[in-house]
Each structure stands twice: as C-alpha cells, then as structure tokens.
Amino acid sequence: MYIAEETDHGMFTANSQSIQFGPWHISYDVSCILPSICPTKVVCERDDDQFCAFCIYCKELSIPHFPDMVFPKNILTLAHSNGAKIQFIPLDALKHVSNKVQAIEVACSEAWLETRPDAEKQKQTFDWTFQTDYKGTISDNILVEPTNETINFELLKQKEQILFYHDLTLFEDELHDHGISKLSVKIRVMPTYWYVLLRYFLRVDEVLLRSHETRMFHMLNTDYVLREFTSKEAKVQDINIPFTQMKEADDVLPFMPVKEKKTEKLIINPI
Numbered sequence: 001m002y003i004a005e006e007t008d009h010g011m012f013t014a015n016s017q018s019i020q021f022g023p024w025h026i027s028y029d030v031s032c033i034l035p036s037i038c039p040t041k042v043v044c045e046r047d048d049d050q051f052c053a054f055c056i057y058c059k060e061l062s063i064p065h066f067p068d069m070v071f072p073k074n075i076l077t078l079a080h081s082n083g084a085k086i087q088f089i090p091l092d093a094l095k096h097v098s099n100k101v102q103a104i105e106v107a108c109s110e111a112w113l114e115t116r117p118d119a120e121k122q123k124q125t126f127d128w129t130f131q132t133d134y135k136g137t138i139s140d141n142i143l144v145e146p147t148n149e150t151i152n153f154e155l156l157k158q159k160e161q162i163l164f165y166h167d168l169t170l171f172e173d174e175l176h177d178h179g180i181s182k183l184s185v186k187i188r189v190m191p192t193y194w195y196v197l198l199r200y201f202l203r204v205d206e207v208l209l210r211s212h213e214t215r216m217f218h219m220l221n222t223d224y225v226l227r228e229f230t231s232k233e234a235k236v237q238d239i240n241i242p243f244t245q246m247k248e249a250d251d252v253l254p255f256m257p258v259k260e261k262k263t264e265k266l267i268i269n270p271i
C-alpha cells in the first residue's frame with residue numbers, strides 16, 4: 001500500500017491523494033468552490049463543448065438554484081482493477097434534487113417562511129433544501145442485489161491503524177441562516193477493510209431534521225461491497241434535546257427515528 005499526493009497550482013487548485021488497497025485504487029480530489037456566475041463567458045458562449053464548471057452545472061441540472069457552496073471537483077473515487085468504479089460526485093448528487101416541491105417541503109416551507117418574511121417566493125418552487133437520495137455513482141459492470149448480510153459495526157469500532165482518511169464536503173447551504181443542508185462523504189481505509197459514509201443532513205431550524213446516509217463497506221479479499229442506505233426524519237419538537245445541541249449531525253442522528261433502511265450487495269466480479 002502507498003499514499004500518493006499531488007498538488008496542482010493551476011487556476012483551479014486541486015489536491016489529490018490516493019492509496020492502493022489490494023485491487024482498489026482509492027483517491028480523492030479537493031478543490032475550490034463553484035463560482036456563482038460564469039467566469040469565462042467568452043469561452044463558454046462559443047458553445048463548442050468547452051465549458052466552465054458553472055456552465056456545466058447549469059446545463060446538467062434542472063434546479064433553478066444551486067447550494068451556496070458546491071465543490072464540483074471534490075470527488076471520491078474507488079476504482080477496482082477489473083474496471084469497476086464507485087464514485088461520489090457533487091453533480092450526480094444534485095441530479096437527485098427534485099425540481100418539484102414535495103408536500104412535506106411545502107409544510108416546512110411555510111413554517112420556515114414564517115420565520116423569515118423576506119424570503120423569496122422562489123424558494124417554494126423547488127426543493128430548496130436540496131434533499132438528495134444519492135447513493136453514489138456506480139459503474140455498469142457492478143451487479144446490485146438484495147442481501148440479508150449487514151455491516152459489521154463491531155469491527156468498525158475496533159481500534160486499528162487508520163491508513164487513509166478524509167472527509168469531503170460535496171455541497172452545503174445554510175438556508176439563509178435558518179439551518180443547514182449538507183452532503184459530505186468520509187472515507188476510511190484500514191488494514192483489512194475500507195469504509196465510506198455518505199451523509200445528507202438537513203436541519204431546518206425549529207422545524208425539521210432529516211438525514212440520508214449511505215454506508216459502504218468492503219472487506220479485503222472479498223468480491224463485494226455492502227451498501228446500506230438509512231433515512232431518518234424527525235420534527236424538531238419531537239426530539240427531546242436542547243436546540244443548541246442540534247447544530248451537528250452527530251449530535252442529533254442517534255435520537256432520530258429510522259424511516260427507511262435497506263442493505264444491498266454490490267458484486268464487483270459478476271460471474
């Protein structure tokens with residue numbers, strides 16, 4: 001196993017780190033924030049397939065607004081030597097954000113709007129909480145099937161040497177100071193396994209808490225990855241902890257009821 005580091009001092013400074021874990025090449029990029037306007041209009045208006053990240057997002061996404069902070073190149077990639085690939089990409093995650101308002105969003109929206117009468121009406125025309133049920137981008141040669149197997153959380157708690165770790169923010173929005181909507185992904189590589197936690201966390205202050213978590217676990221010398229999706233939701237009034245202790249996802253997630261849970265097996269070497 002080795003860790004490699006590259007730094008690009010170009011216009012879009014990116015930091016890359018990678019590790020080899022058996023047949024897996026695990027890497028991530030860290031980069032700057034998505035601009036809120038096109039910085040290279042002359043180039044992008046030529047319409048010859050050379051576009052800045054902002055223009056690509058505008059073309060690919062149907063939502064009228066993007067989160068305050070999007071990190072377009074913050075991408076985690078787990079590539080297997082047989083060609084299989086698992087990635088966590090902000091653009092793909094935002095493709096899962098609805099451009100229609102859900103019933104619950106309207107209810108929340110109204111409560112939220114009461115707390116800030118200056119809110120733009122526009123906020124009610126799409127999912128302004130950027131809720132996404134994105135579970136990672138997986139290549140076509142990975143077979144997905146249901147399983148009764150579960151992730152061994154006891155193993156995850158064991159103290160072992162951490163070979164590789166990173167926490168990447170894919171996007172974040174503070175809902176005009178009325179909460180938070182955040183998608184992040186963590187990778188941890190240990191001597192015998194790798195583990196990924198992709199988490200969407202929403203807190204609309206005084207109204208609602210919601211999370212969508214995708215965990216991926218791969219044990220060395222096996223040909224599959226376990227993928228567990230868990231969604232949780234609670235009204236703030238139903239959670240019996242002080243509001244000041246609701247700032248971070250880790251503070252409230254243990255108290256939130258599970259709405260949905262599903263585990264699948266991603267077969268890396270289908271026969």
Ligand SMILES: [Zn+2]
Nearest residue numbers: 038044052055
């Ligand atoms: Zn552009």
